[in-house]
Amino acid sequence: MPDTAHDHATLCAAVREGGALALEHFNAGVKAWQKADDTPVTKADLAVDALLKERLLTARPDYGWLSEETEDDTTRLTTARQWIVDPIDGTRAFVKGRPHFAVVAALIENGRPICGAIYNPATDEFFEAQAGHGALLNNAPISVSTRAEVEGCRMLGAADMFRHPAWPRTWPPMDISTRNSIAYRGALVASGDFDAMLVMTWKNDWDIAAADLIVHEAGGHMTDHRGNGLTYNGADPRHRSVVAAGPALHAALHGRIGDIVLPG
Known part of the structure; x- marks a missing residue:
């Protein structure tokens, strides 16, 4: 049997x-360019991705790999465990010099995270579970x-989303x-710094898997709306909300x- 404690370390x-x-x-200054999907990427994203891939797959070469910055290899679907990584979640904040980004990784078994870490090095906050x-x-x-009441709660989300006229x-x-990093938002809910987070747009495994585990281990719930x-680790790594x-x-x-029924 794999040693989960060793994998977590x-x-x-x-x-x-x-x-x-x-x-x-981040401290040296960042230049970004746009990927094919019109999202930003930097040299730092690629460098951190390469480092994580080398460290994690060297340790467990038989595990699958899914990362925002690596072309998807569907052989991950046949593995017993998978590393799921976002080398820099919150790249837009990273590029703008805002300390609202995080390095994120989770280990998945049977579709659920069993280890996870979210590290914001700019604020020196290391969340793990x-x-x-x-x-x-x-x-x-x-x-x-x-907290039980919606009114007055400390909510992480886009203010314009809550003002949208389509809400019933x-x-x-x-x-x-708000925070650009979805993973960091989840971690801040887990720590009790915020009461809740809500996202009603598509997100990916690498955005939320580690936060999902950390929130649950902190006594909370993370679900779709x-x-x-x-x-996690399905053929389609996306989540609607x-x-x-x-x-x-x-x-x-x-x-x-x-x-509520969302389009798509």
């Missing part, structure tokens, strides 16, 4: 090293908030903030949005 060491490399590029062992921020245990019910006043659990919060607030949010 390997993952965390690689993510820390990747974060140090990302921070070097191993299934069944709780969630940590800089080696200290963390937990989601106990107007949202109550909330303290709305209809309340369905998220499964993401909501994360403590149990009571997650239920309240689901009561507002669970019946």
Whole structure:
């Protein structure tokens, strides 16, 4: 049987090293160009991706690999475990010199994350979790908030999304903030710094797998907006929506949005 504790230690060491490399590029100034899908990429994205791939696949060459910055190799679908990586989540913030990015990696088994780490080197916040062992921020245990009410909650999301006229019910006043990194948003919900996050646009495995585990190990829920659990390492790595919060607030949010049918 694979040694999950060893895999978790390997993952965390690689993510820390990747974060140090990302921070070097961040402090030196960053130039970006557009990929075919019109999203930005930098030399730092590619350098961190290469580092993580070398560290993780050298340690476990029989594991699958899925990364935002690597062409997908569908042989991952036949492996027992998979590394899922976003070398720099929040590249737009990274390019603009904002400290709202993270190096992200998760280990998947049977469609679910069993190890995960999210490292924001600009703020020196290292979030991690191993299934069944709780969630940590800089080696200290963390937990989601106990808030139950939507009104007044500290929400991570796009303010214009909540103002959109298509909502069947107007949202109550909330303290709305955002972060470019979706993974970092999830980590901040896990730590209780924010009460919830909501995304109603397509996201990928590498954006959310590590955060999913960390939120759950911190006592919260991360699902799609209809309340369905998220499964990873499928042929299509995309997810239509993401909501994360403590149990009571997650239920309240689901009561507002669970019946909405999104296009696509």
